[in-house]
Amino acid sequence: MADRKRHYGMDWLRIGAFALLILYHIGMYFVPWGWHVKSDPTIDWVAIPMLATNSWRLPLLFLVSGYASAALFAKLGGAGAFVRSRSARLLIPLLFGVIAVISPQPWVELAGQHGYAQNFGHFWFNDYFRFGTLDGIILPTWQHLWFVVYLWVYTLIAALVIALVPGEARVQIADRAARLLGGRGLHVVPLALWLAIYAAFPTHRETHALVDDGPTHLHYLMPFAIGWLLRVRPILFAAVARQWRVALGIGLAAYGAVAAIEWHYPGAAPMPQAAHIAFAVARRAQGWATIVALIGIADAYWDRDHPWRAMLAEAVFPFYIVHQTIIVVFGWWLLQGQVAALPAFLILVAATVVGCWAFYLGGRRIGWLRPLIGLQRRA
Template structure:
């Protein structure tokens, strides 16, 4: 049976990228490639969304892998990971990411040289790898690299499950699933620029726990209590973030009890939000239509293209359009239209199609329902 809700959750996350990366231009907390006038509302939106957004993508990736290996060998799985993740990452960093840092150099540093000259600067200017003010960066494509690495590092677990199967469960137990956020919190201290330990844990939990129908039924049955808990913890976590923005809470060290407690609230908020969304999705997002089917197929391409388009359009819209709300709306709409248009063009170019991991259109199989997640 097709898991349409996975398609729809992924589509929701992909569409959320447009307001997310547009509003990143207006946050009070962190720099970005280009910036508008900061405000508390975009900052609050980013704070709430960033708690669970990427984590859910890795959970969906783990769930998708569990379905994928039912029909693929480990060798086929590794080959697909290479062609769909690592190759697009490499060619994306070489061919598209320098466009983002070109506009970052112009915006933050008053750069007046040509794009070709900046292209050389991109590979020689080493900073913190964010690229927000120019220099070498993977930009948003870090996700592809991390998902590739996590997929490969998880192979012993994946191979064991494929060879030995799973022990049957009579019934899922929600109270055994909820405390898993403590494990996620522990492994979140493993970082390589981003928290690769945290994301790998979400991936493995998606693979081992959230691909079990018994557990999914239990989550669906308790979707409302999970949602109430998630909303409450998201509100508390965001309040703590805002207090940090206002200077009320300072960084006090990773092993300080207050820091650990705040981290636990964030991880619990993320985990309950993910469980609630999966529960609601499994219950209500059971069908499909032509629009969602198209977006499911296009999701990888949209992800790959969107941020470069947002930054390019934003660079020209910010000085021309007055009012923050109008600016952000114009950027979002134009970026979405331009991203779809570019995707359509790229799909018709076989070479770029292959390099960027966007193979010729075909019906979306179950094992492909989370292409970027």
């Protein structure tokens, strides 16, 4: 595999993507889409800024994860070592999160939306570990940590391909894929794949349940694979450098179409079939074009180190593990107190920032706790 220096721009892209994800989940408290806890009343127009990132935030996370996974494989040098490292780094905090971090989220949802009358202590000891459903909610649950589960599965697929496909064949496949994406194919091929998935499964909605989410896996495996390819064929950054400004224009135009359709059919307003199709196509065009543009910006302007970079890059995973529980719990308290939208938003931002930093800074100092919150053991 080709090797290269660390690309700091991809680090910053990963940090920024997770920061946007946290802000997006704060927005979920206000927007009229289903979620664990909702403001009363919800606010229709919040959907429009939310849709600015909705189509690309998760594919971008899978892309930068694919890039990081390829870098780790190059460092470890073998499929077995790669799987062991990824499994320890992902599954240990996943198990800890399901047991110790996630549980307030389904309790809040059950109490607020399903009339569950028991306190949290009773819920955790008597209902959370039922390994079944309670009023339609599967317990225990991984909630937002589905991303960790899917990422682990995708790394297993990558390791299996590496183990089964001879090295010469892998080189040829990577070379051909890089040539395919080297020009306008960078825009056309990934978007065509996304549109083909939508055309084949137009009614599918993400379940995050792993086993019944095939079209979603196809949707996310593509950016994961392209992220891996970016690492092993860094010549693709030259193609991105030539194309990212065009991609930025496409992304902004497509978002304009998405926002216009949402404005005309806000919230749960019925939408004609033609508008549904236009919305779905525009979202996918916006999503992939924005990803190309962000990679280009990261490569052109962010490929430099900073004293905060290493700490922020390390903090990303602990932040991700805990952030949604903080938002849901504080959202529940704000809902009980009937706090207005603007102060509620400011409180949620402040509480989430403080809570995430406390979780990370407190956990990183305790040796046995580090792997549980997604940090490497100290040497």
